[in-house]
Amino acid sequence: MDIAVLTFLALGLPFVVALVAPALTRLLGHNAAWILALVPAAVFAHFLRFVPEVSNGEIVTGGYVWIPSFNVSFSWLIDGLSLTFVLLISGIGALIVLYSGGYLKGHPHQGRFFSFILMFMGSMQGLVASDSFLMLFVFWELTSITSFLLIGFDHGREAARRAALQALVVTGGGGLLLLAGLLILWNVSGITQFSLLLSFGSELKQSPFYLAVLLLVLGGAFTKSAQFPFHFWLPNAMEAPTPVSAYLHSATMVKAGVYLLMRLNPVLGGTPEWQILLPLFGVTTLVAGAALAVRQTDLKLMLAYTTMSSLGLLVMLTGLGEPYAIEAAALYLVAHALFKGALFMVAGIIDHETGSRNLTELGGLRSAMPLTFAIALGAALSMGGLPPFFGFLAKEEIYAALSAADLRSIVFAALAILGNALMFAVAFAIALNPFLGPKASTPLHPHEAPVQLWLGPAVLALKGLSLALMSGLAHRLISSPMASAIAGEPRSVEISLVPHIGAPLLLSVVTVAAGVGFYLSLARLRGAMATILADFGWGPDRGFDQFMRALVRSAVAVTRRFQSGRLDVYMTVTFILVAVVLLAIPFRYGEFPRAPFFAADVPLHELAIMIIAVAGLAAIMVAPDRLTAIVSLGVQGFAVAMIFLLYGAPDLSFTQFMIETLSVVVLALVMTRLRLSPSDHRPLRQKLPDLAIALACGLGFCLLLLRATGVPFNASLTEFFNQYSKSIAHGANVVNVIIVDFRGTDTLGEITVVMIAGLAILALVRLRAGALKRAAAGAEKVVDEQDVEERV
Structure with a gap:
C-alpha cells in the first residue's frame, strides 16, 4: 500500500478504534487493554519506518487537498522533530493503555476511558505531524477538548470538574491566541504550510507584524505548556486518574507548546525579543515549579510541579540561542x-x-x-x-x-x-x-x-x-x-x-x-515554602476562580440589561442600529445620492398605486385596533406587488402577493387567538421616539436605494445567469433557477427561518391557550370549593 495512504490511516486509526473501545471493553473487561494497545503499537511501527530516511537529513511530506481555494490541505511533515514526538506519543501511549487496563480494572467506565485516551492520542499525533496551519489548529483544540474529558473523567467529584474546566479555559483561550497568530502569519507570508514557511524566516523577522505574531504564538504555547503565570492548571489536572497524568502531563499535551516553539524556532527565533521572552519566562517557571514541588507531600503533585519546572527549562533552552x-x-x-x-x-x-x-x-x-x-x-x-x-x-x-x-x-x-x-x-x-x-x-x-x-x-x-x-x-x-x-x-x-x-x-x-x-533538609524546606506561600495569600489559581466569578456575574448583568424579555425593547434596539448604519455612512463619507428626477407625466395607474400605498399607511396610523392595522399593513405589500407587475416582474409580483396574503392571514389569526385587539393607547410623548426611529429607518433605506440605483448598471450577473441557467441547471425560468440552484443553500436557510418562526408562533399560541385553560380550570375549582363550603 502507498506510504501516504498508510500515514493517513495511521493518523486516523486511534479515532476509529476509540469508537469500538467501549464495546470491546464490555466484552473482554480489563484484558481489552492488550488488544487496544496494539493500535498505538502499530502506529509506532509505521512511523519507525521513517527513521532511516529522517536520520539522513531528509524531510517527508504528504497529504491531501482540503480547501483548494484557500490553499488548505490535510498534510503532514515528518522530520526529526515531529518524528521524535510521534514515536514518544505512540510508544508511551501503548504502555499507558496497558497500564490503564490494570489501574482501572473493574471501573464501570473503563471503556469510556479507553475511548477518551485513544482520541487524545490521535489528536496529539495529528498536532505534531501537521504541516498545514489549519490542521495543526484543529488538532490543537482537539487536545484541549479530549484532555477536558480525561481530566474530568471522575465527574462525580467537584474538584475534577473544576480542574477540567480550568484546563479547558486556559488552554482553549491560548488556542484562540494561536489561531490569531497563525492567521497573521498566513497573511504576512501567504504560506499555509510549515515546510514552506521555514524559508521565510528572514522576511518575517523584518516584518512590522513580527512582534504581534510572536506574542500571539507565545500566548498559545505558554498556556499549553503551563508557563508561569499560566502554570496553575497543570497541578490541578492531577485530579485525573494517574494514567492521564502519566500520559498527558509528562510526555504529550504539556509539551505541545514546547513543540510549537521548537517548530517555529527557525522562523521566529534568533531575535532579541525571542531571546529575552523565552528564557525569562522559562527560567521563572523552572525555579517556581521546583520550589512549589518541594512544598508538596502528594506524590502526583510533586511530579506535576517538577513537570512544570522541566517545561520551563525546555522553553529557556529553546530561546537562549547559545551553542549547545x-x-x-x-x-x-x-x-x-x-x-x-x-x-x-x-x-x-x-x-x-x-x-x-x-x-x-x-x-x-x-x-x-x-x-x-x-x-x-x-x-x-x-x-x-x-x-x-x-x-x-x-x-x-x-x-x-x-x-x-x-x-x-x-x-x-x-x-x-x-x-x-x-x-x-x-x-x-x-x-x-x-x-x-x-x-x-x-x-x-x-x-x-x-x-x-x-x-x-x-x-x-x-x-x-x-x-x-x-x-x-x-x-x-x-x-x-x-x-x-x-x-x-x-x-x-x-x-x-x-x-x-x-x-x-x-x-x-x-x-x-x-x-x-x-x-x-527536605522537611525544613517544605516548612519554609509553606510559610512563604501563606504570606502571599493570593496566586494565579485563586485569581482564576475570581476571574470566573467576575465573568459569570458580568454575563448575568449584561444578560439582564440587554435580554429583558420584552419584544418591544429588542425591536427598538434593532431598528435604532439599522438607522445608525444606514445614515452614519452617508454623513461620514458624503455618499449622498443625487436628487431624484420626478417626471411630470406620471401614468394615472402608477399614481393610483402610490395613492393606495399612502392611504394604507394612513390607515395603519389611525387604526382603532391592532387587527385593523395588520389588515391595513397588507395594503402596502399589495401596492409593492402591483409595482413589480407593472415593471415586468410577474413572478416576483406573484410571490409578493402570496407572502402578503399569508402574512396578513397568519398574523390576523394569531392576533385573534392571543386577544391582542386593543389599540395603542400610549401618550404622544411615548409615540414620538418610535416615530423618529421609523422616519430615520425610512430615510436611510430611501437614501440607500437612491444611491444604489444611481450607480451604472452592471450586467455581468445578468449575462452569467442567462448563459448558464439553461446549460448548467437545465431551467428556462432564470429567477427560479437562481433561487433553487445558484442560491439553493440561501433559500434553504430562508425556509428554515420561516419554519422556526412558524413553530415559535405555534408554541406561543398553544402556551397561551394552555394557560387560559388552566386559569379557567382553577377558577372553576375555587367556585366549586366555595359552593361546598356554603352547603356545609
Missing part, C-alpha cells in the same frame, strides 16, 4: 518523557497497592514492592542527571550551553543549578522515602503490582538506560535529526557517558551536591 542549547533541549525532552512517565506510573502503583500517595504516610515498601522500587530508582537517577542514564547526557549538554563566562550565562546557569537541584531532591524523595525506613501503616496491604502496571514504567526506565549506553546510535537516529529540525540547520549531538572534564561537569557536581543537601 538546542541540542540540550532535544536531549532533555526525550529524557524527561521517559523518566517522568515512569515516575508518574510508579506513583500510581504506590497509590493503587497501598491506598495512599502521601509521602509522609509511606515507608518500608521495599520488601513488599522490590520491582517497583528498582523502577523508581532508575527513573530518579535519570531525573537527577546521574550516569549511566540519559538524563545525565541531557544535563551535561544543558550546562555546556550555559558555561560561557558572560553575565547572562552565569545568571541562567545559577538559576538552572537551583532548579535542577530542587528537582533532584524531589526525584529521590519519591524514589527512596516510600520504600526505605520503617514500614508505615497504609490503608491497603502493600504487594507487588500486576504485570499491566509495572510493565510500562519498567520499559521507560530501561529505555532511559539503554539510550545512554548506546548514545552514539541514539544521537544518530534521534537526537541529531531532532536538533537539526529545531535549529533549521544541520546539528550533530556528540555527548556521551565518558566524563568530559570542564565547566559542564563541574556544574553537574555542584547540582548533585546541592540536590543531596536539599534532599536531606
Whole structure:
C-alpha cells in the first residue's frame, strides 16, 4: 500500500478504534487493554519506518487537498522533530493503555476511558505531524477538548470538574491566541504550510507584524505548556486518574507548546525579543515549579510541579540561542518523557497497592514492592542527571550551553543549578522515602503490582538506560535529526557517558551536591515554602476562580440589561442600529445620492398605486385596533406587488402577493387567538421616539436605494445567469433557477427561518391557550370549593 495512504490511516486509526473501545471493553473487561494497545503499537511501527530516511537529513511530506481555494490541505511533515514526538506519543501511549487496563480494572467506565485516551492520542499525533496551519489548529483544540474529558473523567467529584474546566479555559483561550497568530502569519507570508514557511524566516523577522505574531504564538504555547503565570492548571489536572497524568502531563499535551516553539524556532527565533521572552519566562517557571514541588507531600503533585519546572527549562533552552542549547533541549525532552512517565506510573502503583500517595504516610515498601522500587530508582537517577542514564547526557549538554563566562550565562546557569537541584531532591524523595525506613501503616496491604502496571514504567526506565549506553546510535537516529529540525540547520549531538572534564561537569557536581543537601533538609524546606506561600495569600489559581466569578456575574448583568424579555425593547434596539448604519455612512463619507428626477407625466395607474400605498399607511396610523392595522399593513405589500407587475416582474409580483396574503392571514389569526385587539393607547410623548426611529429607518433605506440605483448598471450577473441557467441547471425560468440552484443553500436557510418562526408562533399560541385553560380550570375549582363550603 502507498506510504501516504498508510500515514493517513495511521493518523486516523486511534479515532476509529476509540469508537469500538467501549464495546470491546464490555466484552473482554480489563484484558481489552492488550488488544487496544496494539493500535498505538502499530502506529509506532509505521512511523519507525521513517527513521532511516529522517536520520539522513531528509524531510517527508504528504497529504491531501482540503480547501483548494484557500490553499488548505490535510498534510503532514515528518522530520526529526515531529518524528521524535510521534514515536514518544505512540510508544508511551501503548504502555499507558496497558497500564490503564490494570489501574482501572473493574471501573464501570473503563471503556469510556479507553475511548477518551485513544482520541487524545490521535489528536496529539495529528498536532505534531501537521504541516498545514489549519490542521495543526484543529488538532490543537482537539487536545484541549479530549484532555477536558480525561481530566474530568471522575465527574462525580467537584474538584475534577473544576480542574477540567480550568484546563479547558486556559488552554482553549491560548488556542484562540494561536489561531490569531497563525492567521497573521498566513497573511504576512501567504504560506499555509510549515515546510514552506521555514524559508521565510528572514522576511518575517523584518516584518512590522513580527512582534504581534510572536506574542500571539507565545500566548498559545505558554498556556499549553503551563508557563508561569499560566502554570496553575497543570497541578490541578492531577485530579485525573494517574494514567492521564502519566500520559498527558509528562510526555504529550504539556509539551505541545514546547513543540510549537521548537517548530517555529527557525522562523521566529534568533531575535532579541525571542531571546529575552523565552528564557525569562522559562527560567521563572523552572525555579517556581521546583520550589512549589518541594512544598508538596502528594506524590502526583510533586511530579506535576517538577513537570512544570522541566517545561520551563525546555522553553529557556529553546530561546537562549547559545551553542549547545538546542541540542540540550532535544536531549532533555526525550529524557524527561521517559523518566517522568515512569515516575508518574510508579506513583500510581504506590497509590493503587497501598491506598495512599502521601509521602509522609509511606515507608518500608521495599520488601513488599522490590520491582517497583528498582523502577523508581532508575527513573530518579535519570531525573537527577546521574550516569549511566540519559538524563545525565541531557544535563551535561544543558550546562555546556550555559558555561560561557558572560553575565547572562552565569545568571541562567545559577538559576538552572537551583532548579535542577530542587528537582533532584524531589526525584529521590519519591524514589527512596516510600520504600526505605520503617514500614508505615497504609490503608491497603502493600504487594507487588500486576504485570499491566509495572510493565510500562519498567520499559521507560530501561529505555532511559539503554539510550545512554548506546548514545552514539541514539544521537544518530534521534537526537541529531531532532536538533537539526529545531535549529533549521544541520546539528550533530556528540555527548556521551565518558566524563568530559570542564565547566559542564563541574556544574553537574555542584547540582548533585546541592540536590543531596536539599534532599536531606527536605522537611525544613517544605516548612519554609509553606510559610512563604501563606504570606502571599493570593496566586494565579485563586485569581482564576475570581476571574470566573467576575465573568459569570458580568454575563448575568449584561444578560439582564440587554435580554429583558420584552419584544418591544429588542425591536427598538434593532431598528435604532439599522438607522445608525444606514445614515452614519452617508454623513461620514458624503455618499449622498443625487436628487431624484420626478417626471411630470406620471401614468394615472402608477399614481393610483402610490395613492393606495399612502392611504394604507394612513390607515395603519389611525387604526382603532391592532387587527385593523395588520389588515391595513397588507395594503402596502399589495401596492409593492402591483409595482413589480407593472415593471415586468410577474413572478416576483406573484410571490409578493402570496407572502402578503399569508402574512396578513397568519398574523390576523394569531392576533385573534392571543386577544391582542386593543389599540395603542400610549401618550404622544411615548409615540414620538418610535416615530423618529421609523422616519430615520425610512430615510436611510430611501437614501440607500437612491444611491444604489444611481450607480451604472452592471450586467455581468445578468449575462452569467442567462448563459448558464439553461446549460448548467437545465431551467428556462432564470429567477427560479437562481433561487433553487445558484442560491439553493440561501433559500434553504430562508425556509428554515420561516419554519422556526412558524413553530415559535405555534408554541406561543398553544402556551397561551394552555394557560387560559388552566386559569379557567382553577377558577372553576375555587367556585366549586366555595359552593361546598356554603352547603356545609
